Structure formats: structure tokens, C-alpha cells
Amino acid sequence: MSRSRSDGDPLRPADHADAVADAGEITQPALGFVGWLRWGWRQLTSMRTALVLLLLLAIAAVPGSLVPQRGADPNGVTQYFIDNPDLAPILDGFSMFDVYASPWFSAIYLLLFISLIGCVIPRTKHHYKALRARPPRTPARLSRLDAHRATSVEITGETDAATAASGAVELAAFQLRKAGYRVERYDTGAALSVSAERGYLRETGNLVFHAALVGVLLAVGLGGGFTYTGQTVIIEGRTFVNTLLDYTSFNPGRFVDEEALEPYSLTLDEFSVTYQPVGEQGAGQAGDFVAHLTTQHAGEAPGAGEVRVNHPLEMAGDRIYLMGNGYAPTMTIRDADGDVVFSESVPFLPQDTNMTSLGVVKVPDGLAEQLGLVGFFYPTQVPLQSGAFTSAYPALVNPVLSLNVFSGDLGINDGVPRSVYTLDTADMTRLTGGETDVPSIELAPGETADLPDGLGTITFENDAPEGAEGYEGSVKRYVSLSIHRDAAATWVLVFALLAFAGLLAGLFVPRRRLWVKVRPEGQSLHIEYAGLARGEDPTLDAAVAQLAQRHGDALGAPSTRA
Amino acid sequence: MPDSALLTLDSVSVLMVWTAIAVYALAFIAYAIDLARRSALAVDAQDAKGRERELVVAGARSQAAGGGADAAPGASAMDILRAEERVADAALNASPARRSRHIWARIGTSLTVLGFLFHVGADVTRGIAAGRVPWSNMYEFALTGTMLIIAVYLIVLLRYDLRFLGTFITGLVVVLLGGVMLGGLYVEIVPLMDPLKSVWLVIHVFVASLATALFAIAFGLSVVQLMQGRREHKVAAAAASDSVVSTPVKTGPGFLRTLPSSEALESLAYRFAILGFIFWTFTLIAGSIWANDAWGRYWGFDTKEVWTFVIWVLYAGYIHARATRGWRGSRSAWLSIIGFTAVLFNFTIVNMFFKGLHAYSGLS
Ligand code: HEM
Numbered sequence: 001m002s003r004s005r006s007d008g009d010p011l012r013p014a015d016h017a018d019a020v021a022d023a024g025e026i027t028q029p030a031l032g033f034v035g036w037l038r039w040g041w042r043q044l045t046s047m048r049t050a051l052v053l054l055l056l057l058a059i060a061a062v063p064g065s066l067v068p069q070r071g072a073d074p075n076g077v078t079q080y081f082i083d084n085p086d087l088a089p090i091l092d093g094f095s096m097f098d099v100y101a102s103p104w105f106s107a108i109y110l111l112l113f114i115s116l117i118g119c120v121i122p123r124t125k126h127h128y129k130a131l132r133a134r135p136p137r138t139p140a141r142l143s144r145l146d147a148h149r150a151t152s153v154e155i156t157g158e159t160d161a162a163t164a165a166s167g168a169v170e171l172a173a174f175q176l177r178k179a180g181y182r183v184e185r186y187d188t189g190a191a192l193s194v195s196a197e198r199g200y201l202r203e204t205g206n207l208v209f210h211a212a213l214v215g216v217l218l219a220v221g222l223g224g225g226f227t228y229t230g231q232t233v234i235i236e237g238r239t240f241v242n243t244l245l246d247y248t249s250f251n252p253g254r255f256v257d258e259e260a261l262e263p264y265s266l267t268l269d270e271f272s273v274t275y276q277p278v279g280e281q282g283a284g285q286a287g288d289f290v291a292h293l294t295t296q297h298a299g300e301a302p303g304a305g306e307v308r309v310n311h312p313l314e315m316a317g318d319r320i321y322l323m324g325n326g327y328a329p330t331m332t333i334r335d336a337d338g339d340v341v342f343s344e345s346v347p348f349l350p351q352d353t354n355m356t357s358l359g360v361v362k363v364p365d366g367l368a369e370q371l372g373l374v375g376f377f378y379p380t381q382v383p384l385q386s387g388a389f390t391s392a393y394p395a396l397v398n399p400v401l402s403l404n405v406f407s408g409d410l411g412i413n414d415g416v417p418r419s420v421y422t423l424d425t426a427d428m429t430r431l432t433g434g435e436t437d438v439p440s441i442e443l444a445p446g447e448t449a450d451l452p453d454g455l456g457t458i459t460f461e462n463d464a465p466e467g468a469e470g471y472e473g474s475v476k477r478y479v480s481l482s483i484h485r486d487a488a489a490t491w492v493l494v495f496a497l498l499a500f501a502g503l504l505a506g507l508f509v510p511r512r513r514l515w516v517k518v519r520p521e522g523q524s525l526h527i528e529y530a531g532l533a534r535g536e537d538p539t540l541d542a543a544v545a546q547l548a549q550r551h552g553d554a555l556g557a558p559s560t561r562a
Numbered sequence: 563m564p565d566s567a568l569l570t571l572d573s574v575s576v577l578m579v580w581t582a583i584a585v586y587a588l589a590f591i592a593y594a595i596d597l598a599r600r601s602a603l604a605v606d607a608q609d610a611k612g613r614e615r616e617l618v619v620a621g622a623r624s625q626a627a628g629g630g631a632d633a634a635p636g637a638s639a640m641d642i643l644r645a646e647e648r649v650a651d652a653a654l655n656a657s658p659a660r661r662s663r664h665i666w667a668r669i670g671t672s673l674t675v676l677g678f679l680f681h682v683g684a685d686v687t688r689g690i691a692a693g694r695v696p697w698s699n700m701y702e703f704a705l706t707g708t709m710l711i712i713a714v715y716l717i718v719l720l721r722y723d724l725r726f727l728g729t730f731i732t733g734l735v736v737v738l739l740g741g742v743m744l745g746g747l748y749v750e751i752v753p754l755m756d757p758l759k760s761v762w763l764v765i766h767v768f769v770a771s772l773a774t775a776l777f778a779i780a781f782g783l784s785v786v787q788l789m790q791g792r793r794e795h796k797v798a799a800a801a802a803s804d805s806v807v808s809t810p811v812k813t814g815p816g817f818l819r820t821l822p823s824s825e826a827l828e829s830l831a832y833r834f835a836i837l838g839f840i841f842w843t844f845t846l847i848a849g850s851i852w853a854n855d856a857w858g859r860y861w862g863f864d865t866k867e868v869w870t871f872v873i874w875v876l877y878a879g880y881i882h883a884r885a886t887r888g889w890r891g892s893r894s895a896w897l898s899i900i901g902f903t904a905v906l907f908n909f910t911i912v913n914m915f916f917k918g919l920h921a922y923s924g925l926s
Contacts, residue, residue: 015887047886054879055897058872065868065916072862100863220861229858282752289756309756310855321858482858489860496847503843507836538833 010203010511010534011126013047013119018535044111045118053112060108064099067091071100113217120210127203135184138193138515142530145515147544149529152521153555161520165192168525172516172551181514193517198510202535205505212502215495223488228252234268234291235328235345235478241265242318242483256485262316263298266305271325271477275395284354284393291322291479307481317485324480326350327357329377329401329445330461336454341366345463347478348377349421355379355394360423361403362410367455370410372423375403375440377475396471401460403441404433405452445474510537514547527551571691572751578684579705583740585677586712586732589670593728596666600726601816639801643794647823654723654822654830667725671716674732678716681709692751697767698758700913701749704742707771707909708735714775722830726821730782762852770845774905776838777877781902783831784895789815791824791892828895832884835898839877846874865916869908876901 012018031039043049068076077097081088095102142148155164173183173194181196230250234240242261244250252258270292276285289309296302297316307313313320326348333342341363348359356378363371380393381400389402408428431452433440441449446462464474511534519526529551531544653662685705689696697706715731718724742748754763821827849870850860861867880901883894 017885017887017890051879051882051886054875058875061868061872064863065865072864281750287753287756310760484858500843
């Protein structure tokens with residue numbers, strides 16, 4: 001009896017450790033087409049297949065941590081191709097740089113989920129029925145079960161044996177019902193018994209867990225279509241408007257309408273950051289980044305908002321993240337006549353933790369030739385041994401802008417998009433630095449220098465507000481923001497939490513059956529208590545002992561023998 | 563001034579770390595002596611039983627000669643095995659007051675408790691010195707993680723007599739903590755990086771360490787289970803092939819005789835593994851929520867995420883293996899071992915050598 005299948009048992013794949021061996025597995029009759037299909041389906045939805053697929057999934061996920069992935073680290077992939085020119089294309093052929101979107105990885109998890117669904121659906125049906133079924137008949141020989149106690153109780157007073165027996169069984173049924181068991185009376189001849197079962201929640205939990213995993217997968221898969229992420233850069237004092245135009249890059253999912261983005265704008269009022277002072281542990285380490293924004297939804301009054309690391313700003317269903325920051329020196333370039341041909345704050349890209357930053361200025365119009373300037377900005381300039389400069393501290397202690405000038409063709413008129421952070425000097429002539437004998441331009445905020453060849457002048461504007469101390473605030477900051485819309489994230493979370501709850505129930509709720517059988521023997525009652533675990537149940541024996549104890553106490557029982 | 567005060571507090575912490583390591587090393591030795599003595603005891607007991615058995619068998623044989631019936635060959639070896647198992651399984655569940663007095667195991671446990679006190683002291687002073695939870699770089703993960711391993715072990719001792727895992731637990735902690743200190747992974751206290759300033763640091767990392775501690779115990783049990791399973795196999799094989807009681811066969815380390823049956827070890831290992839699995843699942847979910855706040859996506863197959871996922875799937879595989887015919891027993895034990903190997907790999911190699919967003923080891 002103990003391991004056979006009856007109506008109340010959870011349905012398990014045929015090769016579940018608890019299932020009875022099925023004779024059909026051994027003698028394989030000739031199979032027709034449908035037979036083969038059925039056989040294949042049974043293989044796919046077997047425990048062994050699920051197990052093998054799980055292990056395969058674990059193994060298949062590993063290469064993605066060994067080799068850079070396009071999704072997580074596109075620059076790493078580019079670098080990998082440069083470092084391993086022979087190996088990289090071969091790996092690429094095996095989708096090694098897109099492991100988690102590769103055909104083989106997808107095949108494994110899709111098969112796994114098909115197996116899962118094929119396994120869960122029949123179990124759900126079965127469980128639904130089991131939920132409404134009565135606890136099973138009391139086995140004839142309780143002493144053969146996993147846990148068993150027997151006791152004899154003297155019948156005291158005037159009561160006859162039959163009444164006493166029925167009273168004892170009713171008491172047991174009452175106690176079991178109170179303990180959360182579903183109970184059913186089964187009487188055969190002289191033996192009265194109650195059959196009790198609990199722990200349906202275990203199977204429910206298990207099914208919820210597996211179904212919720214499907215939910216997670218679907219939410220992730222479908223959700224991707226409605227998700228977009230975009231990047232933008234805002235310099236202090238400037239405004240970003242949420243249209244495609246204002247993004248530096250934009251990656252929409254398949255179903256995103258790019259023309260119908262939420263109409264709002266963000267103005268960067270101030271970016272603040274603190275640096276660990278010199279002389280302390282971790283000197284120069286940056287922290288407490290905050291972008292103070294003025295936010296405005298179309299047609300509404302402006303409000304204030306903040307973006308911090310770990311604290312994205314919610315804006316009309318979008319989430320806005322702070323991804324980076326830097327300095328944006330303001331430069332004004334005048335031609336030989338003193339007319340302004342360029343005046344802008346230009347974001348410089350930080351190269352190290354002390355904010356040595358690299359930037360490019362392009363002046364396409366207004367001068368005889370197109371002009372390009374490349375240079376570094378050092379918030380705290382110090383000379384290196386080699387004579388070159390570096391920044392020794394990320395805040396504005398000794399800010400210096402050093403630039404080299406190129407003239408010629410910027411290569412931006414042919415319509416090919418060029419990065420604003422690089423200067424293609426192939427068709428340009430170097431006018432300063434390098435081998436030209438003309439020194440590079442070096443400016444502190446507020447200073448002006450002549451451009452070479454009498455082209456004009458360049459001014460490094462001091463943006464400090466009135467009354468600022470030292471160089472504080474003399475150079476504008478910018479932030480790079482990442483703007484996301486992910487409608488599915490909530491669903492993923494809901495399913496993940498469901499899975500977690502199901503897991504707890506599926507692993508911890510004990511599923512067990514208990515029986516109490518009472519047989520009158522002359523002037524005493526022979527009472528048996530027995531339990532059967534369905535699945536892992538380390539506390540079964542204790543539960544049977546406790547049942548015997550409680551019931552015995554209530555009856556006023558004396559002698560117990562196991 | 564506050565500066566030097568902080569520094570001294572941290573150096574006190576470091577001093578306590580070294581003390582803890584030294585005391586754990588002593589505990590390890592005591593536990594090792596305990597295992598060796600159990601072997602000796604088991605051999606003595608075996609000899610005594612052997613003599614007894616010879617008498618019984620001799621008697622049976624003379625009876626058999628008289629009655630013309632066959633004495634069941636080898637049955638007594640199996641009986642002894644079963645009897646040993648019953649005793650050991652009962653000992654496993656004995657409450658602390660009623661445990662057998664393995665004196666060296668007691669010394670080992672006392673030393674472990676002592677080392678643990680220093681360990682807690684080291685962890686707490688580090689936390690106070692840093693002004694935050696002491697688990698935000700690799701040195702601190704190691705410090706707190708190993709502390710939790712010992713804590714879980716000591717708590718579990720209140721319920722089960724797992725002192726036979728003492729060598730493994732103290733050995734593991736000495737190696738991990740000693741490795742961190744000698745391997746130059748110690749880092750001075752620096753302010754937290756912004757992405758780490760989150761309640762999720764407190765929750766996510768702590769729960770992950772807790773899961774690791776539970777997996778460690780499951781691992782230890784699975785290893786012993788495999789050894790025990792091999793011994794049981796050999797005893798059974800020897801019993802089946804020997805027609806007469808003869809020279810005792812070598813069946814592995816003697817202390818195994820005093821340990822629970824492979825089945826009892828397996829179900830205990832399973833219980834720790836599923837607890838660990840639940841904490842790990844929570845770690846995974848909490849990590850995704852944190853990633854969504856810090857990096858703007860809840861999942862991106864960053865190296866650390868990949869390994870967290872791999873470990874999760876491996877343990878899901880283990881749970882399935884336990885429920886799959888033909889996989890229960892040693893095969894599933896191997897999965898528990900592989901799972902914990904991946905946990906250790908994730909903590910050491912992945913932290914130190916793999917590139918990714920989780921670059922918080924504090925090493926450069
Ligand atoms: C994404 C893939 C899967 C994962 C991560 C997974 C994970 C788990 C976990 C964690 C448990 C224990 C939780 C509980 O009992 O509630 C479990 C149990 C179980 N799973 Fe899965 N599973 C997967 C797929 C499957 C498939 C494909 C099948 C069917 C062939 C299956 C059948 C079962 C069964 C029968 C149990 C109960 C085991 C027992 O009796 O102890 N699972 N699974």
C-alpha cells in the first residue's frame with residue numbers, strides 16, 4: 001500500500017522516485033505513429049528529462065560569464081575581437097557572444113519549459129480532483145506503515161464496548177479536524193476508523209511554483225517588446241525633452257511607438273557630488289551623486305525631482321537613472337575680427353577616477369577652414385614625471401584645459417554620423433602640439449588665448465556664480481541619464497514572488513495521512529495510530545506520537561505499547 | 563583624532579580575526595583527533611563483536627551440521643551494520659545533554675565557540691569602525707560569511723549531533739579566512755560606493771551568506787553520505803560473497819562506523835540544501851530588485867548574475883534528482899557537491915578574476 005497510487009496522491013511523472021514502477025516501461029509493445037508521439041511526450045515530460053535539461057541549462061549558462069556578451073558588455077566584445085582575431089570569429093559562429101539569445105541556449109530552456117508545462121497540466125487536473133476527493137480508505141494493516149503506535153484502553157464505567165469505540169473514534173476525528181486535517185470515517189465490521197489527510201497545500205505550492213516560473217518567462221519574453229531604454233546627456237542649465245530627437249541613443253522593443261513617448265521635460269539645475277578629502281582613506285572617492293532636476297509634464301506646473309544612484313526618478317511611468325557625470329567646459333571661439341563663431345559647453349568624457357577628461361570641439365562654420373580641437377580637462381592639474389599632465393583630484397582645485405588645434409576637413413558634411421567625442425584628423429593639419437613646435441593651448445577658467453595662425457581667440461569661460469570661492473563652480477557639470485520604460489518588470493516581480501511563496505509551501509508544508517483505528521477487545525479498546533508521509537516529511541513520526549499522546553490524554557489512557 | 567581612533571578599532575578587529583583563525587585551527591585539530599579516536603573505538607568494538615560473532619557462527623555451524631540446514635552466510639555482518647546504523651541514527655538526533663561523550667569532539671566544539679566569539683568581535687568592531695554593515699567588500703564578505711557558517715553550524719548542533727562535520731567546518735573556515743588574510747585581500751575601511759548604499763546591501767548579501775552557510779553543511783553531509791554509502795556497499799558485498807566469517811574487509815575510514823547511515827545523512831543534507839535553496843531564491847529575487855534600482859535593469863546576465871543563476875539551477879537540479887528514480891542516493895549527492903563547488907567558485911574566482919558590474923571586491 002505504502003507507495004502505490006490512489007486518488008488522493010499527487011500525480012507524478014512515471015519516473016518519480018515515489019511512483020510505482022510501471023510494467024509498460026519494461027515491455028515495450030510495437031508502437032504506431034501516435035504511440036511514438038505519446039512515448040516521446042512521456043519522455044519529454046519525465047523527471048529524468050527535466051533533470052537533464054536543468055543540468056544542461058546550468059552548464060550552458062557558464063560560457064556567458066567567460067566571454068564578454070554583446071548585451072552586457074559590447075565594448076568588451078569589440079576588445080575581444082581585437083585581442084583574439086583568430087578565435088573570436090569561431091566563437092561568434094557558436095553565438096558565444098550572445099549566449100543567452102543563442103539557438104542552443106534557447107532550445108534548452110524552451111524544451112525545459114515545454115516539459116514543465118507538460119508535467120504541470122496533468123498534475124493540476126489531478127490535484128483539482130484530489131482537492132475534492134475524500135481521504136482514502138483506512139488500510140487493513142496499519143502496522144505496516146512508516147509510523148505506527150498501538151495502545152490498549154480499559155473501558156471504564158457502564159459504557160458498552162461499541163459505544164466506547166465509537167466515542168473514541170469520534171474524539172480522534174474531532175481532534176484531527178481541529179488540527180487542520182480533512183477527515184472521513186471508515187468502519188468495517190467491528191473496527192471503526194477515521195482516515196485523515198492534510199497538506200494539499202504542498203502540492204498546490206509546488207504547482208504554483210512551476211506555473212509561476214512559466215509566468216516569469218512569459219513576462220520577460222513578452223515584456224521585452226514593450227520596453228525601451230534611451231540615453232541622454234544634460235548639461236547644467238539645459239533641458240531635455242522626451243522625444244526621440246533629444247536622445248543620444250534609443251533602443252525600443254518591438255511594440256514601442258517611438259512617436260508617442262510621454263511628453264515631459266527635465267532641466268538639470270545642479271549636479272552635486274562629494275569627494276573624500278585628501279588625507280583620508282579612499283581620498284578622491286566620489287559619492288552621494290545627486291542630479292537636481294526641474295521636471296515638467298506637458299500642461300502641468302513644473303516640479304522638482306532628484307536622481308540618485310539606487311534611487312531612480314519615476315516620471316510618467318518612466319524610470320530615470322543616473323549613469324554618469326562629468327565636466328562640460330564652456331568655450332567661446334572668436335574669429336580674427338572678434339566675432340563669436342562658437343560658444344558652447346562641451347561634455348568631456350572622464351578617463352580616470354580623478355576626472356582627467358577628454359573632449360573634442362568642432363567648429364564647422366565661421367572660419368576660413370573648419371577647425372577641430374582635441375584636449376584634456378584636468379580639474380586639478382599636476383605634472384607627471386614625463387612632463388605630461390594628469391589630474392590629481394576630481395574636484396576643481398586647479399582646473400586647466402589643454403587643447404590642440406587642427407584645421408582642415410572635419411568630415412561631417414558627408415552625412416556619415418560621427419561621434420561627438422572623437423575627431424577624425426585624417427584630412428586635417430595639426431597646428432599645435434606634437435611636432436609643430438607650437439605649444440598646445442592651456443587655459444584656466446576665465447582665460448583667453450590666441451589660436452595659431454592668427455585664426456582668432458579661444459576663451460575658457462568661468463561659469464562660477466557671483467561670489468564663489470576659488471574655482472568652485474567655475475566649470476559646468478553634466479550628467480548622463482538612462483531613461484527606461486519596462487511595463488513587464490512588475491509582472492516579473494509578481495510571478496517571482498508567487499514562485500517564492502509556492503516554493504515555501506511546496507517544500508515545507510508536510511503532506512501526510514493519519515489513521516486512527518479502534519477495535520473493541522472484550523473490556524478494552526485496541527487503538528492504533530498510523531501515519532504515511534507523502535514526500536519528504538521528517539516530522540511524521542513525531543506527528544503520530546503527538547496524535548497518540550493527545551488522543552490518549554483525552555481518553556485518559558494508561559498503557560502504550562509501540 | 564577620530565581618524566586614528568577608527569584605525570585602532572579596525573586593527574583590534576584584525577587582531578581578533580587572527581585569534582579566531584588560530585582558535586579554529588586548534589578546534590580543527592581537536593575534531594580531527596576525535597575522528598581518529600572514533601576509528602580506534604570502532605575497531606575495538608568491531609573486534610569484540612567479531613569474537614562474539616565467531617562464537618555465534620560456530621554455534622550455528624554445529625547446529626547446522628546437526629540439523630543439515632544451511633546457516634545464512636554473512637547475515638551477521640549485515641546485522642552488525644544495521645545495529646551500528648540504528649545506534650548512530652539515534653545519536654544524530656540525541657539532544658545535547660544526552661550525546662555520547664566524545665571528549666575531543668567536546669573540546670573541538672568548545673574551541674569553535676571560543677573562536678566564534680572572537681569572530682563575532684572582529685565582525686562587530688569592523689562594522690562599528692566602518693559605520694555600516696560589515697559586508698561590503700570581499701574581505702568583509704569573507705569575514706561575515708565564514709562567521710555565519712560557524713553560527714549556523716553551532717545552532718544546528720543544538721538540534722543534531724553533527725560534530726563529525728567539525729573538521730570540515732572549522733577547516734573550511736580556517737582556509738577561507740586564512741586565505742583572505744594571507745592572500746592580501748584585506749582592505750582598509752573606505753566609504754561605501756554609491757551603488758552599495760542601499761538596504762538591499764544589508765538584506766541581499768546577508769541572505770546570500772546565510773544560504774552559503776546552509777549549502778556548506780549540506781555539502782559536508784553529502785560528502786560523508788558518499789563515503790558512508792561506499793562503506794555500506796562494501797559491507798553488503800563482502801557479506802554476500804563471504805560464505806564464512808573471515809578476515810575483516812577494509813571498508814574505509816573507521817569513524818564511519820560511528821556515523822549515521824547514508825540514508826539518514828542524505829535526508830539531512832537534503833533538508834539543509836532546500837533551506838539554502840530558499841534563501842538563495844530570495845537572494846536572486848532581492849538581487850534583481852536591487853539591480854533594477856541601481857543599474858536600471860533587473861537582469862542582465864552580468865557575470866555574477868550568471869553564476870547566481872547557475873547555482874540556483876544546479877540546486878533545483880539537486881532537488882529534482884532527489885525525486886527522480888535512479889538519481890536518489892549518490893548521484894544526487896554529487897549534485898550537492900557540485901552545487902557547493904560552484905558557490906565557492908562564485909565567491910572566490912568570480913569575485914577576483916571575472917569582469918562585471920559587481921566590482922565591489924574592494925581590490926584593484
Ligand atoms: C525551469 C525548470 C524547473 C525548475 C527551476 C524546477 C524547480 C523545482 C523545485 C525548486 C522544486 C521543489 C519545489 C517544490 O516542491 O515546490 C521542484 C519540484 C518538482 N518538480 Fe520541478 N522544476 C522545473 C521543471 C520541472 C519539470 C519540467 C518537471 C516535470 C518533468 C518538474 C517536476 C517536478 C516535480 C514532480 C517536483 C516535486 C518533487 C518532489 O516530489 O519532491 N519540474 N522543481
